[in-house]
Amino acid sequence: MTSSIAWKASSLLGTVAALHLALTAPSRSTLAPDARARLARAVAASTRLSVTADDLLFERTRAVSLQDAVFGRALWFTGRARPGAPRDVYRAEIRLTPDGTLLGLRALSNLTRSPLGDDGPMVPEAVASPDAPRRIAVPSRAFGQVQSAFVLDPAGDTATEARLRREVTNALETGSRVGVARYDLRLDRPADRVSLRFLSHDRVSLDAGRRAWTLDLRALSTEPSEGATLSRQQRVDKPPVIWAVDTVRSLPFVGPAPIAWLEQHAFAARDWWHQRVYRWFGRRPPPATVAEEPGPDDAGHVIASEAGPARDPDWPPPVIAPPLGAADPGEGRWVNATPPWVRHLDGAPPAFYRTFVRLDDERPYTRVLLVAMDMRQLELGMQAGVEDPVPHVGPRGDGRIPRTPGLMPRVVGAFNGAFKTEHGAYGMAVDGRVLLPPQPGAATVVTLDDGRIAMGSWDALPGLPSAVRSLRQNLEPLLADGVENPSRRGLWGFVLGGIETMPTVRSGLCADDRGHLFYAWGEETTARRLGRAMRLAGCTYGMHLDMNPTHATFHFLRVDDVAQRRYQHRALDGAMQSHGDRFLYYTLKDFFYLSLRPTLPAPVRGVAWTASRPQPPPSWMPGVTSLRIPLAPGREASVEALAADRVRLHLRAGRREPASTLVAEDRTFTPSPDRPLLGAIELGVAASLAEPRGLCVGGRVQLPFVATEHAGHLALRDGVVSIEAGAAVAPEVREALQGVLVRRRGASTGWTDAAVLPRQVLATTVDGRLLVVSGSLSGDELAALLGDLGAAEALLFERASGAAHWTGDEGLRDAWPESAVFIEGVPATSPVMRLEGWLRGQRGA
Structure with a gap:
């Protein structure tokens, strides 16, 4: 109220003081450079922000005239809390003379409030009518890259049933009764720089160098649709009481303390009443009630199908x-x-x-x-x-x-x-x-x-x-x-x-x-x-x-x-x-x-996964899934996906491996009584000692690991799988097998082979799956398939074979002519853990 009276009084005084100059000076469609610089200095002095002439933008393009000295006009500008600090976008109502002299500034609003984001420069819409408010597009930069962009529309929000409340909120937040609508474009990957341009009132182009999008503000869509998401910031009409509390709390001369005082006394009064009702009448006030429609099993017993697991003790x-x-x-x-x-x-x-x-x-x-x-x-x-x-x-x-x-x-x-x-x-x-x-x-x-x-x-x-x-x-x-x-x-x-x-x-x-x-x-x-x-x-x-x-x-x-x-x-x-x-x-x-x-992974190339293999407990949450991907006519790839936290793998040497130091325990697998054996996958044998493929079982290196351009190895630590680069096996690894590293950290290592040959690959994914891929494929087909499967690390075994055997098959044995990994099932456990231990691991990594 006080600021409004002061604005009106200064408006009258300013009008008198500037009347002669305003009447004799012509209207200006744009301010001269020196006038813009003078206006920027005056705005900076009034707002205590760092503002330059290039940061100013009038909301409407009409010429500066006498009416702006009397009634004022809206100004957009980007300002910094101090020189060198990130910019925010501001809106204010100003009065100025035709030559750019600032007479007054009020209703200053920070429209972005992003302490870590540098918002700017503003790109204005070209409008046909000088009296039409124009939209502006703004990139937002943080941590050295453009993270997002947004469009601000001074036409504001559409009318609602709560129009009066909405206008009050708009006036407090933006300085305008109609408010400022905002459209946000989120980039999936930050860009080093972007260029924004209005193609029309509802269409904006964003060029990020190798990537570019066209934004449709009316349809809230982008072309292409990948890599960016466009949305309009919602304005929700709150219930009257909540709106009133939040509005009063937001007033700078009120703040949260008085509201907290009122809340405390209101809740204290309710508490006093409930205690008196209980003491006087020996009964509780209306208690918290459990909602209707209780589900089955109200006695607290686990529901399980006839084929389901026994009662879970946890x-x-x-x-x-x-x-x-x-x-x-x-x-x-x-x-x-x-x-x-x-x-x-x-x-x-x-x-x-x-x-x-x-x-x-x-x-x-x-x-x-x-x-x-x-x-x-x-x-x-x-x-x-x-x-x-x-x-x-x-x-x-x-x-x-x-x-x-x-x-x-x-x-x-x-x-x-x-x-x-x-x-x-x-x-x-x-x-x-x-x-x-x-x-x-x-x-x-x-x-x-x-x-x-x-x-x-x-x-x-x-x-x-x-x-x-x-x-x-x-x-x-x-x-x-x-x-x-x-x-x-x-x-x-x-x-x-x-x-x-x-x-x-x-x-x-x-x-x-x-x-x-x-x-x-x-x-x-x-x-x-x-x-x-x-x-x-x-x-x-x-x-x-x-x-x-x-x-x-x-x-x-x-x-x-x-x-x-x-x-x-x-x-x-x-x-x-x-x-x-x-x-x-x-x-x-x-x-x-x-x-x-999800009980099954997402389909790959339109092919759905199945869960027909033996499963680790509980059976209602499959841990082993499979699919077959068609390749060229007459060829297909077989893929087995194992949930890494539901299985343990154990490597045993094949009888045909060219190693003389192997003992029976290195070749034969004895299942644990606490873990069901799900199956075994043969991984072939080394061709000869002259062309070894490293093998470690029983904690001893049986065949040497050879350093090659794309060397990698499968490392098993107590049955937990890791695919590691190079030929050096860590001392704590008791079971390891060398292969060719074809994928590393989600990208190809550069290995390729044009020939179509029987191949077998073990891969890991970011979402915690182990993939076993086998079939006759070329190097390019294999690389494309691993990408579609989401493989992060992938190891190719040049040992041929690749036969899989599952519990219930007649051919499942405890030892094989070829080296094999045996798969044990592990009961599903909750994925919840303590954060401190995980953070220590991240710091160590």
């Missing part, structure tokens, strides 16, 4: 002894939480179990709900919201579960993420893109490219390891190595009263040593009791997630057609405040989503 988790003595019905006992309409893996036990515990003897009516998740069956994904986190570089999140092909039919659930950026700016990365850098010491959950999940405290690293797919942090850990609140933190969320005096809705995520993840939620609880509930569930590490009503919720989901909005959802508990579109269509804040793990 799933569901053990019963929890009631902390307050006498148990409420069902307290501490795990029951199936999965609604019957949620998709599941055939023959698998329920993927979700639930229970509750009571921890507060002053409030025995309060409960902390726990959901155990079987991560052998589930994948964890992360997504940023349309508002939070606010990234340090690049666009905000999509606020919805990704539309990745094949994902929606596997989605089974989602739950809330962590705090807003303004409450700590804790790290987040999504699909390799860092929105907020991770903070050392913060509680962290990470997903890796190979599907594993890690929880722990982040260590100081120079950058994000390349294997990290997504990451989210929040506060210090609630629980670490079984110790509650190890950092002795007293403030969990922006709560003036601290950890104990603010019972409210809180949520968290934790992991136990068996690899299970648990979601914890309490309607009236403190952070300390949330951590205690995690420890009672068996967790050894836990992190606090979001808090307060409307923010913390867990959904079960089934999506039949996301485009047609055909889906089912149900909150874990009736007290959770949420709506059906959350997670699927728009979400203000970041969140996690859960999907069934």
Whole structure:
């Protein structure tokens, strides 16, 4: 209000002072260079930013005239907090004379707010009408490369039912009642430099040298579609109460402290009332209720098909002894939480179990709900919201579960993420893109490219390891190595009263040593009791997630057609405040989503995998799959894919190997009683001692490893496969076999052979599979097939053979004329691990 009055007063004074000059000076379609430089200096002085003449751009192209001295006009500019710092894009309302003298500046808005991103230069749209607002296209550079680009549209957002609220928000955020719409282009791979150009109002070209795209802003598409993703930043109409709270909190003269004071007293009053109801009437207030439609198996027994495995001793988790003595019905006992309409893996036990515990003897009516998740069956994904986190570089999140092909039919659930950026700016990365850098010491959950999940405290690293797919942090850990609140933190969320005096809705995520993840939620609880509930569930590490009503919720989901909005959802508990579109269509804040793990790899060249081989336990999660790829007429390649964490390989020398020091134990394999033998694959023999192919069994080198141009070898450490370059075998390797390294770190090593010959290759993939490829192929055919299979490392054995034998076949024996690897099955384990150990390994690498 004060700034508006000052603007009007200065407008009148400025008009009088500049009237003579304005009337005698002609209108200028563009400012002269000296006038632009003078205006830039004046803008810099008014905003305390570093601004140059080249950084200025009028929103409309009409000539500078007298009306601009009276009513003002919109100016876009890029500015730096200090010389040499990254640029942000700003918008302001200015008044100026026709010769470029600045009379006033107001409604300054930073439209990008990217501390790590350098946004600029601005490329304007060419418009036919000088009074039409023009769009601008801007590249965003970080870490020395262009990471993304965006288009800003001053025409703003379309009208909605919440038009008044939207206009207030727009005015506060952009200085314009209609707001500024934003279109974001994300590059899959950064570019050294880009060139942007408007082809028309809705079409923009981006040239990145060897790559180029045409952006269709109306259709939200790119041509070509590969390598870049175009989206429009969503503007979500919040419920009135949430909008009012966020709006008042964002005012610079208010801030978060008064809102936290109001929240504290409101929750304290509710807590006082609930305690009095319990004391006066001996009954609890309306409790948190378990939502309807419990799934089958409410007694907590594993569901298994007739052909399924025996009961798993680690799933569901053990019963929890009631902390307050006498148990409420069902307290501490795990029951199936999965609604019957949620998709599941055939023959698998329920993927979700639930229970509750009571921890507060002053409030025995309060409960902390726990959901155990079987991560052998589930994948964890992360997504940023349309508002939070606010990234340090690049666009905000999509606020919805990704539309990745094949994902929606596997989605089974989602739950809330962590705090807003303004409450700590804790790290987040999504699909390799860092929105907020991770903070050392913060509680962290990470997903890796190979599907594993890690929880722990982040260590100081120079950058994000390349294997990290997504990451989210929040506060210090609630629980670490079984110790509650190890950092002795007293403030969990922006709560003036601290950890104990603010019972409210809180949520968290934790992991136990068996690899299970648990979601914890309490309607009236403190952070300390949330951590205690995690420890009672068996967790050894836990992190606090979001808090307060409307923010913390867990959904079960089934999506039949996301485009047609055909889906089912149900909150874990009736007290959770949420709506059906959350997670699927728009979400203000970041969140996690859960999907069934694929039981088969993606088809290759249109050919689907099958799971007809003997399987490691459990049978409902295949660990061995196969396919046959047609090549030229009359030829095909056979591919076996083994889940690396579900098998162990053991090398035994063939009887025909030209080595004189072999003993019986080097040739014969004795299966372990704890691991089923799945099969064996013959790898041929060395032609002669004159042309050896290195062989090591029993910890002894039986045939020498020869250094050649493309030398490589298969190294087995306690049955775990590694494909390594060179001919030098590490001392701890007891079993190794030399071959030709044809692929290294996802690229060809340059080996080639035009002849079509019987070939056999062992390869590894980034997602944790071992591939055995055999057939009559040329070098080019082999290279193309390995690329299509996603091979990272690949070793060609020039020993011929390649015959595979499986359990149940008549020919499976414990020794062979040719050297062979024997395949043992390993029971599936959860992919969840502690982060600290993984980070130490990364530092060592």
